[in-house]
Amino acid sequence: MAFCPRCAAPNVDTAAACAACGSPIAAAGAPGSIPPMNQQFVGAGGGAMMPKTNGLAIAGFICAFLCSIVGIILSAVALSQIKKSNGTQKGEGLALAGIIIGSIFFVVGIIIQVAARR
Ligand SMILES: [Zn+2]
Structure with missing residues (x-):
């Protein structure tokens, strides 16, 4: 169980954002949530930027x-x-x-x- 740093509501450990207030639970809970977003951004940008x-x-x-x-x-x-x-x-x-x-x-x-x- 992970607790929201903003409203202290209990969330599952795998949750990327608080179910109660929507605040992202990033710091210690889910460090792997940022690299996939960067990869997706680079991949989409690289494909479109090659005329x-x-x-x-x-x-x-x-x-x-x-x-x-x-x-x-x-x-x-x-x-x-x-x-x-x-x-x-x-x-x-x-x-x-x-x-x-x-x-x-x-x-x-x-x-x-x-x-x-x-
Ligand atoms: Zn919250």
Whole structure:
């Protein structure tokens, strides 16, 4: 039998909180009640805090150099997917870089083609 430190009501030894007043019986009675709570917190936080880089963002960034139009399209799709993912996917900067670099290569490609025709 354990007695509540707050209201002195009798409780079973395994009780984490007083049945009479709800006050936690932690000090000597149940030292094992705190570590499981910490483990649960770390486990839940660790699972949610691991956003994956969007694969299309990587593909779009690479394609921006090789085939600018494909790179722009892939990066734009990747950017919309990342924004819809509510933080579960990362790579927004990579997708934006793919769009910008793809656009530059696209414009440069047109200038080179126009110049070559003269
Ligand atoms: Zn109590």
